[in-house]
Amino acid sequence: MSKGKALPSAQFKQQLAEAIPHLRAFGRSLAGDRDIADDLVQDTLLKAWAARDRFIAGTSMRAWTFVILRNTFFSSMRRKKFTGNYDELVAERILSAPASQQDPLHLADLQRALMELSDDQREAIILVGAGGYSYEEAAEIANCAIGTMKSRVSRARKTLEEILDEGRFTSASDGHENLTATALENIIGEVEKIGS
Amino acid sequence: MKSKDDMQQRLGLGLKNMYLSVLEEPLPDDMLALLDQLDDDDKDDKDDEDDSASRSDLNEQG
Numbered sequence: 001m002s003k004g005k006a007l008p009s010a011q012f013k014q015q016l017a018e019a020i021p022h023l024r025a026f027g028r029s030l031a032g033d034r035d036i037a038d039d040l041v042q043d044t045l046l047k048a049w050a051a052r053d054r055f056i057a058g059t060s061m062r063a064w065t066f067v068i069l070r071n072t073f074f075s076s077m078r079r080k081k082f083t084g085n086y087d088e089l090v091a092e093r094i095l096s097a098p099a100s101q102q103d104p105l106h107l108a109d110l111q112r113a114l115m116e117l118s119d120d121q122r123e124a125i126i127l128v129g130a131g132g133y134s135y136e137e138a139a140e141i142a143n144c145a146i147g148t149m150k151s152r153v154s155r156a157r158k159t160l161e162e163i164l165d166e167g168r169f170t171s172a173s174d175g176h177e178n179l180t181a182t183a184l185e186n187i188i189g190e191v192e193k194i195g196s
Numbered sequence: 197m198k199s200k201d202d203m204q205q206r207l208g209l210g211l212k213n214m215y216l217s218v219l220e221e222p223l224p225d226d227m228l229a230l231l232d233q234l235d236d237d238d239k240d241d242k243d244d245e246d247d248s249a250s251r252s253d254l255n256e257q258g
Contacts, residue, residue: 009235041227042227107214
């Protein structure tokens, strides 16, 4: 197997800078919080820079840095440095929709619903449904089989549809604080299951 | 069935718009500053290495 060529420093920096908006969007969808997401992006930039000799010219900088970001997020979740959250300020905005859509989804509802998913399902639906990645690319980023990715997206979509259709965010509470806590508990529970 | 299709369409659109809304935000200055800082640190390190190599060459010649 031939070793790929590394990028010159200036080009690496430029491509890394171009990936930042996508890292922020991915990070915020994953963590549900602007500040946490931006911390994640900063960590990702530092790690990417430190590992830049391993980036191969001609491959996707965005996909490479997404892997770093999601690995940072999941490993930090295990250490509870980052916790999934719900960003009320961001969520106040209403998603735009074509005029033919009578009832556009509210960003607040969508963010809440996303935080009710398991981490792997949330990651899958963000990569494929929001980021526009193919199943194959998303599977590579999430380090899973394509079939697993398809299954995660399908389950995530179904769960989101049910939650949004029925307005069933949590069985525990309608309140935002409790809702966040419940979503968090779900995530921490999932992480602990993985860790055990 | 129509309402299911409609919900799928709204969900897809909502996810894309959520992602796009972040892409359209201005970048925080500190992120670009971080890249500049990392780049500068590298250049400083390289200059140090070059200086050290030059001194070593001079010593050998002397």
